[in-house]
Amino acid sequence: MTTTVEKPDHAAASIVEFCRFARSRGLSVGMHQTLTALESVNVIGVADRRLLSFALRSVLCSSQEEWEQFDQLFDKFWSSDRSQLDSEKDRLPRAAVLRKQSTDSRLLVSAESSDASQDNEGKLVSGASSQQRLKRVDFSEASQADLAALEDLSLRLLRQMSLRLARRMKIEAQAEHIDLRRSIRRNISRGGDLSHLAHKGRKRQEKRLVIFLDISGSMNLYSLFLLRFAYALQKHFKRVDTFLFSTSVVEVSDLLRAHKLSEALNALSQRAVEWSGGTRIGESLREFNRRDGRRILTRNTFFMILSDGWDTGAPQMLVAELRHTRSRVQKLVWLNPLLGLKDYRPITRGMSAALPHVDVFAPAHNLESLLALERYL
């Protein structure tokens, strides 16, 4: 293990340079952390390179991803010739670095649109009218450039929706207060003196959300955006459970919960999931009800089905299973991207049979329609 051969006065400058290097490679290193890095070097010293790397890693990283990247960065900086370090191909483009440093849900940028987004950086200063247009663009018709712009816009608008929902929750939730009425009643026998107090419980957001997402061929284009929507809603419900179906059902809640969205989608493609193929809504719903229904469905659950209603199975099964599910939840919502089409009428056997058993029937074909769901949440 080579020791660093640094003179003490150079050590500080090297540390600062390393911090800058780390930031250029995507670590979120600010002024504060650079100062802490210098302090830690005072404590640990530069003699033992391994200890130094541990110390700097502890100061400069703040997530598992950064942690796993760090050793490579450290080795690269301290062993190679410094002049080679600025090679353009390794540097992250500034836009990507900024995006990485946002606190909220990181959205997936598909391989094609990432190039487009860098070209569009300048054009993203959207005026009100172009925003309106973007909100109305049907997901299936969006061009590559639009998709990239949509990603940024949806990030912002979903964040605003998040804030609104959170504020609503704050207004509803009450800290533990003394329940005066109950206290007085309790103390009637004691002549009205309040020696025993009754407290009001705290009202908490108890709602749960179940998302039942159709990922068969006909739904594919909408699925990605709808998954993002599901992911963004996770903060506002006590619990969000997500299921994907086409001819059978797969639960993916744990993936969406544990990972950033891009990782979740990657992991999804590794799980044996059919992303195209026929659709059997009724059968899938039946499988869900049998296997997971008892565990998942509760009095205060919102059950959201996202599907275009093209069912190759028997409509009677769909109806029966819908009734079963609906009887156990607070609200059953069916989101259908086809409702965005001007002339759409739900006349397919599956959809028309299902309609009377659904509480809310709403479109989900563009950003505007997704945001409109806020009032049902």
Added chain:
Amino acid sequence: MTSQHKAPPADEIHDVDALVREFEQLGYVADTAIATSIYLSMRLRKPLLIEGHAGLGKTEVAKVLASSLATRLIRLQCYEGLDISSAVYEWNYQKQLLAIKLQEKSDQTVEEKEKHIFSREFLMERPLLQSIMEEHVAPVLLIDEVDRADEAFEAFLLELLSDFQITVPELGTIKAKHIPYVILTSNRSRELSDALKRRCLYHWIEYPSFEKEMKIVRARLPGTEEQLGKQVVRFVQAVRRLELAKPPGVAETLDCAQAATALGKESLDVETVVQTLGCLVKSMEDGATLEAAGIETLLAQSN
């Protein structure tokens, strides 16, 4: 920061190696990396955020640190909905009302009565306030599973970790006499705010290597047969590669080894695995995944 916040030097433990040895004596197998993080946290008096999957010894670190410093461990277990009255302080309303009644006939003025009612006697100190009220020596404050609390609580925590003082409206501002050593743990069920992460040193705990896990088994369960221990560790490591919903942590390895020893086994066979399955696997789906992968196959890999 004013001089009263300057931390006294942690002169009990001189360097990282000393910390490793100290922890080893207390039964915690620390690798140099985590020892460095802990040591830095102590010397710089910065909070340390330890993130990682369940069962890997995150909470243990705080306990062992408190023992090694011969100081008190104050633990705050976070949960959704955790608020000021559970985390910081609460007034003992019943006692206050009774005191009011008792004072009815006394000669004190209203101001004196009020001062008495809102005095330390009627204050119920919760963990965060306790941590800054230690008289003699800095305690270790463990904020466990901080990812389960919400953003509002995080914002409050941030303030506390910057100034180490708490304002109780009726009493005034209470400043820490001794800055506590702060350790936060997270299972990463939720992203913590950037501001909080920046305030802390960080350590990601990974699943241990074979050698390390063996060391832990030897340290914590000294009576275990070496052969059995090796098989258990290899088996659990193979199970971890299966991508279960809840992969087994080190705690589960220890449970399994202990159970096998209690059953009088000297080596791990299929029967033993089936009998101790509950130690390793915590849900029906995971059990099914394990059976699908084949217990015999996995055992063969661990021999």
